[in-house]
Amino acid sequence: MAEVVPAVPKAGNDAEEFKDYVSFLLAQEEPRPPITWSNWWSEIYWGQGVALMIVMPLCTFVAAYHTPLCTNTAIWTLVYYFISGIGITAGYHRLWAHRSYNATRALEYVLIVLAAGSVQGPIIWWARGHRAHHRYTDTDLDPYNARRGLLWSHIGWVMFKPRRRQGKVDVSDLRGNDIVMWQCRHYPWLVLAMVVVLPTLVAGVGWGDWKGGLVYSGFLRLVIVHHTTSCVNSLAHWFGDTPFDDKLTPRDHLFTALLTAGEGYHNFHHQFPMDYRNAVKWYQYDPTKWLIWLCSKVGLASHLKTFSENEIRKGRLTMELRHLHKKQEELVWPQGDLPVVNWASFQSQAELRPLLCIAGFIHDLEGFMGEHPGGKHLLQQNIGKDATAAFFGGVYNHSNAAHNLLAMKRVGILHSGMPHGTEERYVPPSRLLRVAHIKELSSQCVH
Numbered sequence: 001m002a003e004v005v006p007a008v009p010k011a012g013n014d015a016e017e018f019k020d021y022v023s024f025l026l027a028q029e030e031p032r033p034p035i036t037w038s039n040w041w042s043e044i045y046w047g048q049g050v051a052l053m054i055v056m057p058l059c060t061f062v063a064a065y066h067t068p069l070c071t072n073t074a075i076w077t078l079v080y081y082f083i084s085g086i087g088i089t090a091g092y093h094r095l096w097a098h099r100s101y102n103a104t105r106a107l108e109y110v111l112i113v114l115a116a117g118s119v120q121g122p123i124i125w126w127a128r129g130h131r132a133h134h135r136y137t138d139t140d141l142d143p144y145n146a147r148r149g150l151l152w153s154h155i156g157w158v159m160f161k162p163r164r165r166q167g168k169v170d171v172s173d174l175r176g177n178d179i180v181m182w183q184c185r186h187y188p189w190l191v192l193a194m195v196v197v198l199p200t201l202v203a204g205v206g207w208g209d210w211k212g213g214l215v216y217s218g219f220l221r222l223v224i225v226h227h228t229t230s231c232v233n234s235l236a237h238w239f240g241d242t243p244f245d246d247k248l249t250p251r252d253h254l255f256t257a258l259l260t261a262g263e264g265y266h267n268f269h270h271q272f273p274m275d276y277r278n279a280v281k282w283y284q285y286d287p288t289k290w291l292i293w294l295c296s297k298v299g300l301a302s303h304l305k306t307f308s309e310n311e312i313r314k315g316r317l318t319m320e321l322r323h324l325h326k327k328q329e330e331l332v333w334p335q336g337d338l339p340v341v342n343w344a345s346f347q348s349q350a351e352l353r354p355l356l357c358i359a360g361f362i363h364d365l366e367g368f369m370g371e372h373p374g375g376k377h378l379l380q381q382n383i384g385k386d387a388t389a390a391f392f393g394g395v396y397n398h399s400n401a402a403h404n405l406l407a408m409k410r411v412g413i414l415h416s417g418m419p420h421g422t423e424e425r426y427v428p429p430s431r432l433l434r435v436a437h438i439k440e441l442s443s444q445c446v447h
């Protein structure tokens, strides 16, 4: 049965009352009461929270303390850690939650069985939460809302019942997938097979280390997989760069990518969620992407989705421009709103202080005469004159720095002088590619 997605508020009073769709949805129901010392025992998840995230790891650490680790088991634990994690990254996440590629039935079975070894719930439950995370990122409808703090997004949401029900999303496509439904029906058995039977059997039959296989490859690996996967919800929303958008918390960082088989390029992922890649550059670490690409080459995967390079570059450029705008705002620029003066006034003022006219602007060179690299006399002979031609090559073709500095000495605009901005060479070089916010364009002079 298809999930029911709440109606979008209609135009009119309803729509005006709320600033956006999320606040509209949040207003539909009361939050649960806050967790306190008197109610925590009824607000905690005893199974998935206490048993799986606290008791199981503690028992595992005690067992590991009493179990010697041999080299073969250590290698097998690492390998199995990686491939059971791939079940989540290439399967749960990129295939089923985001439909970023198509997989053959054989590959679907392999991924769904491997993912059971990571014990993160049946795929429908996982994908519903993850789609809500993308749909309602950083709001109370996002089950792992990073704005509630690092601890909440890492483990709190698994331990405690949410104060708000997570936002509704559509998972009808998954309900129509027979392999997904097969996993739901047999989930406990698959978990038993992949956490207990397979890792123990490989180490036991392979090199006689039955106990090590169970403790290290089965359970210790599971504890690590739980926490590294959680890092995508916590660390990847907490530290790193925002090369595509800084409106929300997702971040790109190599460290989280290393922990999560490439899922750490999370800023990109939240911008382009249906792209089968999380890392777009060839040197970035994304083994999940490489594996999906490899599967497509041997016929196990197809229809790998990628966003257009043009749009990806546009996203990156947006942030670069924002950084440039910030840098630009930190500098001091020529003053605007200059008085308009006529020629006669310019002449009389020039008798009192060293004024000269270049490219339609009156400049005051008080305090600069002795600093002029070309010598004081060249300036003196142009006081009270239009030195445009002399400045732009007639005497010396001035450098970018000289032109930028000249603009800082503007004190007025010559009436009926040169129309500003009509010739590129008369605009100070630092202002030629000025980064302007759209609000500034209509209200300010661009040079």
Ligand SMILES: [Zn+2]
Pocket (backbone or CB within 6 Å): 133, 232, 233, 237, 250, 266, 270
């Ligand atoms: Zn996220």
Ligand SMILES: [Zn+2]
Pocket (backbone or CB within 6 Å): 093, 097, 098, 130, 134, 269, 273
């Ligand atoms: Zn995602």
